[in-house]
Amino acid sequence: MAASFADDGTSWATVEYEPNTERYEVEQYGPRTLWEEIRNAFPRWHDLGKPERSRFGLAVDANGQRVWLDSPSCLVDRP
Known part of the structure; x- marks a missing residue:
């Protein structure tokens, strides 16, 4: 079950x-x-080229959460 x-x-x-x-x-x-x-x-x-997990980051603030790759200025869009 x-x-x-x-x-x-x-x-x-x-x-x-x-x-x-x-x-x-x-x-x-x-x-x-x-x-x-x-x-x-x-x-x-x-x-994205199969990036390693360590290259991703997460920014969280009053506006929500955003996933980034390599830098907070390089946001990864959700599909």
């Missing part, structure tokens, strides 16, 4: 990765569909 991992209203996703296969078993739970968010973000990450 998927809800056995979390029943507190949070979201989670788990993926059973197997090398050399194109399909994966995915379970997700909660108000956000995290695996779909990852699938949608992957092409953008690829288009």
